[in-house]
Amino acid sequence: MFSGIVEECATLVAVVKEQENVHFTLTCSFTDELKIDQSISHNGVCLTVVSLKDNTYTVTAMKETLERSNLGLLKVGDQVNVERSMLMNGRLDGHIVQGHVDQTATCTEIADAEGSYYFTFRYEANPEMARRGYITVDKGSVTVNGVSLTVCNPTDNTFQVAIIPYTFEHTNFHNIQVGSVVNLEFDIIGKYISRMIQFGK
Numbered sequence: 001m002f003s004g005i006v007e008e009c010a011t012l013v014a015v016v017k018e019q020e021n022v023h024f025t026l027t028c029s030f031t032d033e034l035k036i037d038q039s040i041s042h043n044g045v046c047l048t049v050v051s052l053k054d055n056t057y058t059v060t061a062m063k064e065t066l067e068r069s070n071l072g073l074l075k076v077g078d079q080v081n082v083e084r085s086m087l088m089n090g091r092l093d094g095h096i097v098q099g100h101v102d103q104t105a106t107c108t109e110i111a112d113a114e115g116s117y118y119f120t121f122r123y124e125a126n127p128e129m130a131r132r133g134y135i136t137v138d139k140g141s142v143t144v145n146g147v148s149l150t151v152c153n154p155t156d157n158t159f160q161v162a163i164i165p166y167t168f169e170h171t172n173f174h175n176i177q178v179g180s181v182v183n184l185e186f187d188i189i190g191k192y193i194s195r196m197i198q199f200g201k
Contacts, residue, residue, distance in 0.1 A: 002041045003086045004094030004141075004148020009079035010042075013056055021180045027056045028082055039099070041083040043172070044146035044183040045069050046099025053148040069101045070181045071147075079172045081146040082139065094143040094148030102134055102182040105144075107176050108158070117163045118152070119144075119176065123184055125157035133194030134186050143185035147171050 010028035016022035017023075024042070034057050037051045043126075047059035072079065105123035121144065125135070136142050136151045136159040144161060145148070152160040164169070168174050175183065 001086050002083050002097040004097040006081040007083050009172050010082045012078045021060050023058050023060050025056050025058045031057055033054050039085045041124045041146045044082050044143050045101050054070045066132045072189050075166050081171050095144050104181050105184050107178055118160050120160045132189030141187045145182045163172045172178050
């Protein structure tokens, strides 16, 4: 479980494919604090630390994860948003994030907001998925590349988020361009409510 408050950008130092799996090796400031079997969010995807060596750590993604997220597009040198699992003894600064990416979206516009930025994203939507809660709602929560954000101006298949300078500088939002592919996790509370409404009919 995560909060969507990214700790920093880790740097990808190696990518190794093994059958249908891909091993990603990264480095970040808290590598020496990590343990084997620890869960870390990578661009919003929960992955398990499988090895530690020389101030780097390695996680493994399976085929389904690669197909559902943007991890398969990563290259050595890329910056990845990372967050360790949430402590349950403090404030929840973001929102409840599972680390289970639902699908990807594509950035279609970046607009200057006089110091901040508005990013617009388009995602594939269909009525069945919408009925199950895979949607965005105005002022609701969404996770983009692991970052907990508030939705602005949603349509059936697009939404905007406002990015303040701190978030822009301390996450990989500063690398997102028009055409970039990002990971989405829709709000789990919305998914449960949608399912309860369906079963209550």
